Amino acid sequence: MNTETSPRVGAIVVAAGRGTRMGTKESKQYLLLQNKPIIIHTLEMFDRHPSIEEIVLVTGEQDVERCKSWIDEYGITTKIKVIPGGAERQESVYLGLRQIEGPYVLIHDGVRPFVTEEQITACIEAAVDYGASVLAAPVKDTIKQVDEQGQVTATLERRSLWAIQTPQAFRCSQLLDAHEQAVRDGFIGTDDAMLLERLGLPVKVVEGGYRNIKITTPEDLDYAEFILRHN
Ligand SMILES: Nc1ccn([C@@H]2O[C@H](COP(=O)(O)OP(=O)(O)OP(=O)(O)O)[C@@H](O)[C@H]2O)c(=O)n1
Numbered sequence: 008m009n010t011e012t013s014p015r016v017g018a019i020v021v022a023a024g025r026g027t028r029m030g031t032k033e034s035k036q037y038l039l040l041q042n043k044p045i046i047i048h049t050l051e052m053f054d055r056h057p058s059i060e061e062i063v064l065v066t067g068e069q070d071v072e073r074c075k076s077w078i079d080e081y082g083i084t085t086k087i088k089v090i091p092g093g094a095e096r097q098e099s100v101y102l103g104l105r106q107i108e109g110p111y112v113l114i115h116d117g118v119r120p121f122v123t124e125e126q127i128t129a130c131i132e133a134a135v136d137y138g139a140s141v142l143a144a145p146v147k148d149t150i151k152q153v154d155e156q157g158q159v160t161a162t163l164e165r166r167s168l169w170a171i172q173t174p175q176a177f178r179c180s181q182l183l184d185a186h187e188q189a190v191r192d193g194f195i196g197t198d199d200a201m202l203l204e205r206l207g208l209p210v211k212v213v214e215g216g217y218r219n220i221k222i223t224t225p226e227d228l229d230y231a232e233f234i235l236r237h238n
């Protein structure tokens with residue numbers, strides 16, 4: 008990406024979750040991978056990217072100060088704010104959005120430390136061209152719909168199914184409007200693109216890879232160590 012012609016881009020890294028599916032006492036984003044907190048691995052990817060001009064890190068209220076200390080300790084140099092998040096991921100993103108200057112913003116899960124520079128660039132370029140973009144990978148399994156009794160009701164057409172990841176890139180003003188509309192409608196989505204989709208706005212899928220995992224359950228930690236060792 009030509010940084011002289013690229014737009015100003017801010018990144019919101021959300022890390023205010025409790026990690027209940029991980030089941031550890033320490034929130035998963037602060038667990039260590041090769042002796043470094045996961046959240047720092049993630050922040051480093053955005054810190055290194057030439058188009059990212061500011062970062063907002065959204066954490067639990069009780070974690071703001073230790074995150075600021077780690078940011079100093081690990082030498083993150085991009086302009087960065089650390090703010091407390093909300094009860095839902097969507098609220099954490101919304102609080103972050105209110106701090107971003109724009110015109111473009113990337114939303115990223117703090118527990119996806121393996122995003123690459125090329126993937127971040129591809130998401131930014133697609134957002135500039137199409138308005139919004141999401142990183143994703145084609146699903147590898149056969150996906151079936153199952154009812155409450157555990158009976159299969161349908162097998163979905165796999166060619167049209169993608170597992171959606173982050174980063175997701177947007178025009179700041181458009182994402183802010185979509186969040187405010189969702190609040191008015193009492194709508195909560197599991198990602199940010201959903202908030203545009205429900206308004207009929209286009210979202211472009213950018214093909215990423217299978218390594219950009221969201222660290223969610225204990226076995227993901229073993230795979231994360233494996234990825235780091237083989238990078
Ligand atoms: N109120 C919340 C909930 C989630 N997140 C962040 O959103 C990302 C993706 O969410 P997920 O993996 O579901 O994290 P948790 O909510 O922490 O996990 P769990 O659902 O197992 O509790 C994580 O980086 C998480 O910290 C957030 O910033 N604010």
Ligand SMILES: C[C@](O)(CO)[C@H](O)COP(=O)(O)O
Pocket residue numbers: 096116170171172173197198199221
């Ligand atoms: C945004 C996301 O990472 C895309 O895969 C995901 O939807 C977060 O959802 P979760 O259910 O809170 O993990």
